[in-house]
Amino acid sequence: MLERLEAEAFLTLAEELHFGHTAERLHVTTGRVSQIIKKLERRIGAPLFERTNRSVRLTPTGHRFYEDLRPAYEQIQAALARAVDSARPTLSVLRVGFVGAAAGQVAHQARDLFPEREPGWRVHIREVQLVDALARLREDDVDILILHLPVSGADMVVGPVVISEPRMLAIPADHPLAGRTSVSMEDITGVPLLRVAGVKPGDWLSDRWPDRTPQGRPIPEGPEIETFLEALQVIGSGIGATVVGAQVTRFYIRPDIAYVPLSDAPPLDWAPVWLKSNNTAAIRAFAHTTLEVAQRIYLAATR
Known part of the structure; x- marks a missing residue:
């Protein structure tokens, strides 16, 4: 009997070909992914992946298993969705x-x-x-x-x-960057970026506080917050900054905060x-x- 986590771990690793990325998508540890795959390989009696220090790829057995399992897994997911629909008339x-x-x-x-x-x-x-x-x-x-x-x-x-909106930097109104018409990611190397409590690298929101600029210069770590309004309070008090969407200029205008367009950041x-x-x-x-x-x-x- 193939357990759901075994199927999801194998299919995800077959698509990502990277244990770390697979662990992030499944919200488990890399060690847990490795443990699941080894258990599955013992049950099958053959390696499903070839692993080196630099790469992960499917073996012929793994490729055949993927081709057989993917359609069946999708059918199960579709059946589950239909059952949920019918159970809630x-x-x-x-x-x-x-x-x-x-x-x-x-x-x-x-x-x-x-x-x-x-x-x-x-x-x-x-x-x-x-x-x-x-x-x-x-x-x-x-x-x-x-x-x-x-x-x-x-x-x-x-x-x-x-x-889809441009990204901006929310920064204290008296900060030297506040008077600029725009800033680049390289400009914020000395600005501590606020982060949400408990969020790890790769989790949702973590892209909002990179630890380095595109050229590799360090960006300091700012205080942790839990809500957006708390973030505004912290910034308004003169501590740190955060990356926001342009909607802030319609909904969150404050005299103690400046919103400066980021010239080289993708839309939010x-x-x-x-x-x-x-x-x-x-x-x-x-x-x-x-x-x-x-x-x-x-x-x-x-x-």
Whole structure:
């Protein structure tokens, strides 16, 4: 009998060909991935991967196992999603979480539109905080989240990008960089970047506080925070900075904080995300509704 974690570990490693990346996607340790694969290889009686200090690749046996297992695994996931759909014929409440004001605007307008698209459903909206947003989803406290990317994980479905905005640096208003028309990542080498408590490298949000500039110059580590409003309070007091989206200039104007465009940073994208184990028709329909609403908001803003 093949256990779910064994299947997920093998399929993910076959795609990533990297134990560390596989461990990050599955939210386990690298040692745990190695232990699972060795146990699976003992059961099969042959190596599934060739490992060296520099690379990981499938053996012929591993390649055949992947070709056989992937379709079967996808069928099981689809069957599970259909079973969830059929087990909830009378469910009428969709629980939607959001992070940040722009995502909240999209969520609330989608809530008003959704019953027209899916009669019999109503939507309950709640704000979630940076420190526990994904935990709220995984603990079944919300069904779908609207938050900023990137989000990775073998258990996640990422919906359409509904907001794409320039990145900015939120910095104390009296900082020397505050008067600039723009800054580059190289300019922030002396600026401590705030980080969310408990977030490890590779986790959601960790891209917001790189430890080095693109040219390799160190960026100091700033204080830990748990919510965005707490981050603003810390920055407003003159301590540290954080990378934000341009929506802050509409929703979070403060006299003690300056928002300076980052000239060489990629856009910050926002999307609805949900669990593969809860991939229902209603959730997919709501994700489509958020895209429709976001497009309307953008058109209204540009007129």
